[in-house]
Amino acid sequence: xxxxxxxxxxxxxxxxxxxxxxxxEAFAPGAHFFVAGTxxxxxxxxxxxxxxxxxxxxxxxxxxxxxxxTSVGTLYAYRELDLYGGQSKGKTSDSSSLRGKSGRVVERxxxxxxxxxxxxxxxxxxxxxxxxxxxxxEGEEVIVVDPGGGNVLTVESFEDVQxxxxxxxxxxxxxKSRETEKED
Numbered sequence: 001x002x003x004x005x006x007x008x009x010x011x012x013x014x015x016x017x018x019x020x021x022x023x024x025e026a027f028a029p030g031a032h033f034f035v036a037g038t039x040x041x042x043x044x045x046x047x048x049x050x051x052x053x054x055x056x057x058x059x060x061x062x063x064x065x066x067x068x069x070t071s072v073g074t075l076y077a078y079r080e081l082d083l084y085g086g087q088s089k090g091k092t093s094d095s096s097s098l099r100g101k102s103g104r105v106v107e108r109x110x111x112x113x114x115x116x117x118x119x120x121x122x123x124x125x126x127x128x129x130x131x132x133x134x135x136x137x138e139g140e141e142v143i144v145v146d147p148g149g150g151n152v153l154t155v156e157s158f159e160d161v162q163x164x165x166x167x168x169x170x171x172x173x174x175x176k177s178r179e180t181e182k183e184d
Contacts, residue, residue, distance in 0.1 A: 007056050011047025011063065014040050035078065039071030098127075098147035102158070105129075109136040109155060116142055116155060128152045134160075 018041025025034040043063040050059050103118035109129045114136070116129040128151065129142070136142060136157045146154035 007047065007059055008052075011044050011050075011059075013044070014063070015044030015048060018042070018044050035071050035074045038074045039067040042070040043067040095147040095149055098144050098153060101144045103127075103142055103144075103155075105136050105138050105140050105142055108138055109142070116153065118144070129155045131155060131157075 018037045018039070021033045021037025022041060023037075025032075025037065043066040046066045047059060047063045050062065054062075098118070101118050101120060103116045103125070105114065106117050106126065107113075107115035109116065109131045111131055111133060114129045114131070116127055118125045118127060130152055132145075132154065134157075136155070141158045142155040143158060144153045145156050148154060
């Protein structure tokens with residue numbers, strides 16, 4: 001009988017400790033306390049809800065399994081949802097990391113105003129943008145050429161950007177057209 005009340009006390013203690021860990025997550029975000037807290041809280045809840053008729057070793061085994069399953073499930077969910085940027089896919093470390101990123105124009109970009117949405121722009125992918133010399137219409141794909149301080153990006157349309165490969169292809173096409181003209 002004493003052991004039974006001990007199990008009930010352990011379950012209640014786990015319930016309170018789990019709730020405390022979940023609350024601690026608010027003060028130190030990063031899913032460290034939340035994952036453990038969720039598992040401990042769920043096990044405490046299960047321990048409180050299991051009837052006294054169930055033998056104590058089985059109750060402890062069930063509670064241990066609940067801690068394990070709930071903690072692993074919570075960790076998996078956090079990684080899948082990427083709430084804290086788990087694999088740094090959507091995070092930028094500084095404004096220079098925006099150079100070369102691509103996106104789409106959501107508000108016409110001129111040398112004085114405009115807005116774009118970066119493909120991998122982090123929590124808020126919308127940025128104010130400016131162009132060098134021409135207007136870029138909504139929906140056009142752009143690339144960041146100068147991130148500035150990160151507040152206002154300077155962008156160019158993909159149509160205007162040529163790399164070495166594009167220039168080489170253009171030269172080849174011109175040479176072939178000249179050769180076909182000479183043959184005629």
